[in-house]
Amino acid sequence: MRTVWRFHGAGELVFGWGAVNEAGDLSSRMGLKRVFLLTDKTLLNFGIAQKVIDPLEKAGIAVEVFDGGEPEPTLPAVLKAIEAAITFGPDGICGVGGGSNMDMAKIVAKVLAHGGSPLDYVGDDRLPGPILPLICVPTTAGTGSEVSGADVFTDPSTQLKLGSLSNYLRPRIAIVDPQMSVSCPKKVTADSGIDALTHAIEAFTAVDNEVFPLPKGQRSVYQGRHFFGDMVAEKAIKLCGQFLKRAVLDGNDLEAREGMALAATLGGLAFSNVGVAAVHALEYPIGGAVHCSHGEGNGLLLPYVMKFNLPERKKEFALIANWLGASTEGLGEDAAANKAVEAVEKLRSEIGIPGKLRQIGVKENQLHEFAIKSHSIQRILRVNPRTTSVEDLEKILRDAF
Ligand SMILES: NC(=O)c1ccc[n+]([C@@H]2O[C@H](COP(=O)([O-])OP(=O)(O)OC[C@H]3O[C@@H](n4cnc5c(N)ncnc54)[C@H](O)[C@@H]3O)[C@@H](O)[C@H]2O)c1
Numbered sequence: 001m002r003t004v005w006r007f008h009g010a011g012e013l014v015f016g017w018g019a020v021n022e023a024g025d026l027s028s029r030m031g032l033k034r035v036f037l038l039t040d041k042t043l044l045n046f047g048i049a050q051k052v053i054d055p056l057e058k059a060g061i062a063v064e065v066f067d068g069g070e071p072e073p074t075l076p077a078v079l080k081a082i083e084a085a086i087t088f089g090p091d092g093i094c095g096v097g098g099g100s101n102m103d104m105a106k107i108v109a110k111v112l113a114h115g116g117s118p119l120d121y122v123g124d125d126r127l128p129g130p131i132l133p134l135i136c137v138p139t140t141a142g143t144g145s146e147v148s149g150a151d152v153f154t155d156p157s158t159q160l161k162l163g164s165l166s167n168y169l170r171p172r173i174a175i176v177d178p179q180m181s182v183s184c185p186k187k188v189t190a191d192s193g194i195d196a197l198t199h200a201i202e203a204f205t206a207v208d209n210e211v212f213p214l215p216k217g218q219r220s221v222y223q224g225r226h227f228f229g230d231m232v233a234e235k236a237i238k239l240c241g242q243f244l245k246r247a248v249l250d251g252n253d254l255e256a257r258e259g260m261a262l263a264a265t266l267g268g269l270a271f272s273n274v275g276v277a278a279v280h281a282l283e284y285p286i287g288g289a290v291h292c293s294h295g296e297g298n299g300l301l302l303p304y305v306m307k308f309n310l311p312e313r314k315k316e317f318a319l320i321a322n323w324l325g326a327s328t329e330g331l332g333e334d335a336a337a338n339k340a341v342e343a344v345e346k347l348r349s350e351i352g353i354p355g356k357l358r359q360i361g362v363k364e365n366q367l368h369e370f371a372i373k374s375h376s377i378q379r380i381l382r383v384n385p386r387t388t389s390v391e392d393l394e395k396i397l398r399d400a401f
């Protein structure tokens with residue numbers, strides 16, 4: 001059966017060394033005069049946010065710098081940002097940072113446009129219309145938030161990470177300049193980098209678009225696996241295989257930084273159209289409870305979920321194994337597919353990401369609750385190539401414990 005598929009990204013993607021210098025021109029052409037720039041103290045101290053502030057100011061734009069961004073942002077931090085933005089009255093928003101700051105910028109841009117609370121838009125395709133013009137400048141190579149239609153924050157009252165999906169959330173402009181990520185410490189490079197790989201692998205092995213299980217009358221930003229998603233996911237996986245370890249081992253390896261910057265953006269384009277799946281659904285409750293970074297949680301879980309999905313995606317896994325540099329020559333279907341799991345396990349350990357949940361503070365008596373919470377995130381789980389029950393999810397977690 002042939003079905004319709006579509007592909008969204010940022011309105012304009014500007015990629016390359018020195019791309020940030022164009023921030024002023026790009027904003028002026030959009031007619032922006034007052035920009036609320038959301039970043040964090042680390043990026044201000046490192047002089048990284050300044051690389052975006054300077055060209056904006058040179059172009060005559062009034063810039064209000066808000067440095068209250070935080071890793072894995074919580075609702076109170078997001079509310080503070082919204083309050084500061086309302087006081088300033090911007091005509092555009094700029095997010096400078098990793099996924100955390102870019103997501104906060106998205107939430108500010110949507111609440112300023114539509115009012116209400118960030119909680120009102122949690123879920124799939126619930127935003128009624130366009131948000132304030134948004135420019136995103138990633139400083140990590142990982143989340144792909146600069147091109148995605150997603151934002152994530154944690155509600156401390158439920159300890160759950162809440163996500164919102166909408167194509168209106170995609171930034172008008174994504175400026176991806178590899179120089180912005182050169183100062184990333186090893187852990188941030190590893191965690192965000194394996195998030196990019198997770199995005200690409202979950203997209204490349206997702207349920208097919210033709211059979212995407214969307215209940216009648218519901219809408220979804222995710223569409224299941226399709227040609228265009230495969231194309232960008234493949235390149236993203238190859239780039240992670242080539243450059244992730246190098247970027248972690250030597251942060252000044254500029255070729256590796258550039259390769260990972262591209263991998264992250266491509267991974268973002270793939271997952272934000274096709275979808276992410278069980279790895280992400282399992283990471284949300286875990287990250288909300290033990291406060292590991294999103295990438296660390298995903299990287300830890302990825303091989304366990306791959307093992308679970310392997311029977312449905314043997315051909316794809318054999319390809320992934322090759323793209324990550326493993327040889328499958330002369331192997332049968334199962335053994336070749338399993339090479340992908342091994343390759344990810346090897347990469348994970350080489351870049352210093354733990355392989356067991358107990359190492360990141362998870363307690364055995366939390367696993368059942370995590371499985372139940374994860375099972376409730378159907379907008380993500382329905383993207384998985386194998387349907388998953390609470391018992392399946394708990395089994396994956398026990399394996400990973
Ligand atoms: N919206 C999406 O599509 C999407 C996708 C995946 C993940 N996410 C979210 O993104 C967040 C994770 O983002 P992340 O992995 O990019 O990390 P992050 O944004 O949380 O940043 C981690 C830390 O690294 C620091 N940092 C960032 N860039 C730096 C640099 N160049 N030099 C020095 N320090 C730097 C930050 O200040 C921060 O303290 C999570 O909240 C996750 O849920 C969003």
Ligand SMILES: [Zn+2]
Binds near residue numbers: 143195280294298
């Ligand atoms: Zn992710």
